[in-house]
Amino acid sequence: MADSVVKDQPGEGRLTHAPSSHPAVPRAKVGVVLANLGTPDATDYWSMRRYLSEFLSDKRVVDYAGWKWQPLLQLIILTKRPFSSGHAYKSIWNNEKNESPLLTITRAQTEKMTERLKALYGDDVEVDFCMRYGNPSTDSVLKRMKEKGCERIVFFPLYPQYGSPTTATANDQAFRTLMKMKWQPYIRTVPAYFEHPAYIQALANSVQEAYDGFESRPTKLVASYHGVPERYLMEGDPYHCQCQKTTRLLREKLGLSKEEVDTAFQSQFGPEKWVGPQTVEHVAELAKQGHKHIAILSPAFSSDCVETLEEIKEEIHDSFMEAGGETFSYIPCLNDRDDHIDALLAVVNNELSGWLSTP
Incomplete structure (x- = not known):
């Protein structure tokens, strides 16, 4: 990947043709950065x-x-x-580690991804994670990866469906960091994986496992995605369409009918019209229609966070129960499930093509 080096210390050395006064150069590696939304x-x-x-x-x-x-x-x-x-x-804080669940889970995902990639590529790969907002910042992680010798970096926003307020802003922040570097690494940004077979299979597995454990079968499965203003859809953002396709593929994988699975959107704020139906209103309507047991999952979130652990399990749950519902079953995000890590690994390996080969 780079000129040969003579090692002075573990992990660094000088170029074979360079004078002794040349700054130490780390051994060339490929970096993989998992990027999530953020946490206070x-x-x-x-x-x-x-x-x-x-x-x-x-x-x-x-x-x-x-x-x-x-x-x-x-x-x-x-x-x-x-x-x-x-x-x-x-209400959801991980008091044992004094951090948000999003941070805990993203770290666990990174640790498992590190194990998988090290088994495939050994010391040629470096894995880390960053947050778009809060810490560890995108800027600090990309700079640290470069200092460790990562001349090529796969930057992976952990959003299955592409959205301007999620995927695009994560990539923007990565590019802002590159703008300040004297020696920029080559970088690949990972595209949306909303229809990747391994991702759909992992979602289906999580639903089926939950259903197998229920005493009664839900009469409705609600796939709740984070909402966006309807204007974004009209201006060309593909998020809404990709959410709809994820739901359809999940429904088909589970062998459920159209009547058994709905798509809804949560977390609306501000005066604009947002894509709908709104989850908090939709579940109340389901209860009024006679649905006593519904299950809900969040396919747009790779990790449980305040929008799932607090908004869905409290606000949206209460809306359903107050409208006459009896059993509200939340199916956790894929988090660090092994089949989820396998899906993420499949996506990463596709992007590593041509940069690394297995020993």
């Missing part, structure tokens, strides 16, 4: 405010003109929102 460092007001300010200031997330949005955000929204968001995070 703690649940207190100022930690939440820093996190929410970074998140809600992202033009990919809220694309209103800054002169309109920032005064509203900084002077009104961020005086109250950190308290309510902090309360939500406290």
Whole structure:
């Protein structure tokens, strides 16, 4: 991958033709970076405010003109929102590790991916993870990978369906880091994997395992995705269409009828019209229609987080029960399930083609 080096210390050396004064050069490797949304460092007001300010200031997330949005955000929204968001995070916080579940799970996914890739490629690969908002930052991780000798990097946003506020902003942040580097690594960004057979199979496995453990069979399976304004769909964002296809492929894999599986969207905020139906309203309507037992999963989230552990298991659950439902079954995200890691590995291996070969 690079000129041969003479090792001075473990992991570094100097180019064979270079003078002794030449800076040490690490052995060339390929890096794999798993990128997730982000997490506050703690649940207190100022930690939440820093996190929410970074998140809600992202033009990919809220694309209103800054002169309109920032005064509203900084002077009104961020005086109250950190308290309510902090309360939500406290209800799901991993107190043992003093971190959010998203951070815990993403680390576990990275550890398993490291084991898989090391078994295939040995020391030629370096694996790490980063967050678009909060820590570990995209900037710090990509710089660390470069310092370790990663001349080529596969950057993998952990979003099965492509979305401008998710996949695109993760890639944007990676490119911003490259703009500041004297020596940029070659980089490949991983495309959406919403229809990858291994991903669909892992989803189907999780649903079937859950159904096998239920005392009664749900009369409806709801696939709940994070919502986006309808305007994004009209402007060419493929997210909504990819969500619909994921649901269809999952339904077909499970052998269920169209009447047994619905698609809905959660986490709406602001005055705009969003894609629908809204999950919180849809589950209430299902209860009113006589559905006493429903199951719900979140195929757009690679890891359980505040939107699943708090919003779905509390707010959306309560909406269903208050409308007359009796049994609300949440099917966890794929998290660090082995079949999920296998699916992610299949996606990564495709992107590593031509860069690495198995020993």
